[in-house]
Amino acid sequence: MDKNTFREQIDSLDTQILNLLEKRISCAKEIGRIKLEKGENIYVPSRESKVFENLIKKNAGRIDEEALKAIYREIISASISAEKKLQVAYLGPVATFTQQAAIKNFGSSVEYRAMHSIPDIFTSVELGECDYGVLPIENSTEGAVFHTMDMLAESKLMIVGQIYLKIEQCLISRGKLAEIRKICSKDQAIGQCRNWIRRNLPNADIEYVESTSLAVKLAHENPEIAAIASEVASDFYGVPVIEKGIQDKHENITRFLVIGQKEPPKAENVEYKTSVVLSLNDRPGALCDMIMPFNRNNINLTRIESRPSRKKAWDYLFFIDFLGHWEDEATRRVFKELEMSLPKIKWLGSYPIK
Numbered sequence: 006m007d008k009n010t011f012r013e014q015i016d017s018l019d020t021q022i023l024n025l026l027e028k029r030i031s032c033a034k035e036i037g038r039i040k041l042e043k044g045e046n047i048y049v050p051s052r053e054s055k056v057f058e059n060l061i062k063k064n065a066g067r068i069d070e071e072a073l074k075a076i077y078r079e080i081i082s083a084s085i086s087a088e089k090k091l092q093v094a095y096l097g098p099v100a101t102f103t104q105q106a107a108i109k110n111f112g113s114s115v116e117y118r119a120m121h122s123i124p125d126i127f128t129s130v131e132l133g134e135c136d137y138g139v140l141p142i143e144n145s146t147e148g149a150v151f152h153t154m155d156m157l158a159e160s161k162l163m164i165v166g167q168i169y170l171k172i173e174q175c176l177i178s179r180g181k182l183a184e185i186r187k188i189c190s191k192d193q194a195i196g197q198c199r200n201w202i203r204r205n206l207p208n209a210d211i212e213y214v215e216s217t218s219l220a221v222k223l224a225h226e227n228p229e230i231a232a233i234a235s236e237v238a239s240d241f242y243g244v245p246v247i248e249k250g251i252q253d254k255h256e257n258i259t260r261f262l263v264i265g266q267k268e269p270p271k272a273e274n275v276e277y278k279t280s281v282v283l284s285l286n287d288r289p290g291a292l293c294d295m296i297m298p299f300n301r302n303n304i305n306l307t308r309i310e311s312r313p314s315r316k317k318a319w320d321y322l323f324f325i326d327f328l329g330h331w332e333d334e335a336t337r338r339v340f341k342e343l344e345m346s347l348p349k350i351k352w353l354g355s356y357p358i359k
């Protein structure tokens with residue numbers, strides 16, 4: 006058979022796919038109408054996890070899994086936007102890693118709004134100007150993003166989803182390596198590339214700026230400046246990549262959170278993670294006593310991080326993530342016990358692990 010025969014088959018298959026897509030989007034529209042009537046969330050991450058899980062199972066390796074996920078990300082994105090034009094706030098400006106994480110999660114059919122700062126994201130979602138916010142919480146090399154933690158402890162917003170994004174840092178400049186006098190980037194990005202900088206540009210000045218995107222803008226203006234940022238930012242601002250993958254740890258992953266006003270209801274057969282913040286009494290063994298109920302109920306703690314409470318000197322908040330939902334029986338047993346002894350416990354959200 007020649008090329009044209011296959012192209013005719015593709016045309017016919019595309020017509021069928023198009024008709025099926027239209028039917029799928031119509032179903033989503035109907036679901037959206039019902040959800041709006043009942044005042045429920047349009048974005049349901051647990052259902053999306055199930056859709057992906059079903060597809061991966063049925064596919065059984067026939068189509069490249071990453072390609073399948075990317076195609077379906079966009080199909081679901083188009084379905085969401087047929088239900089409601091969602092507004093998603095992210096830590097801007099455009100071309101940051103946070104924007105990439107937001108697109109990885111919501112696809113390209115929703116509307117995005119670049120925010121100047123982490124508090125601005127919280128405010129826009131609290132005021133209902135945006136439906137959801139996307140912001141970084143921790144990096145596998147550099148650790149926690151304290152500003153996000155501090156805001157979560159105070160805010161009424163809930164964590165409704167998480168996104169993992171592989172971070173590949175690039176050295177971006179109009180000049181050659183030997184001409185670079187200054188490196189600009191966000192503190193987290195510079196922290197992820199410390200060894201590379203020491204080996205390759207030990208005499209360059211370091212300037213910490215608000216975002217990796219702003220660093221690329223500065224590199225655009227001056228060939229003696231190099232930015233550390235993503236390849237997407239290099240393309241967006243038209244400044245060349247001098248070297249790719251300069252992060253010290255090859256596996257460099259950032260975890261982002263999706264925050265919203267309302268927690269979606271718990272779904273069956275979905276694996277969840279829960280985040281809480283709590284404070285302890287100032288006495289010997291308090292930390293151990295807080296952890297023991299998790300152990301007794303066989304709950305897997307995935308993260309524990311402390312932060313100054315900012316209320317009193319040497320008073321701390323503990324941010325804890327564990328596997329399971331806030332409404333699970335085992336979780337209820339733990340918190341019934343802890344509620345009797347701890348001064349503060351705040352549920353930050355339960356969301357699919359993916």
Ligand SMILES: O=C(O)C(=O)C[C@]1(C(=O)O)C=C[C@@H](O)C=C1
Nearest residue numbers: 033036047048049052053081084
């Ligand atoms: O099942 C729903 O609640 C839908 O709105 C449909 C759908 C989908 O396209 O599959 C779209 C948005 C939700 O986040 C989850 C799933």
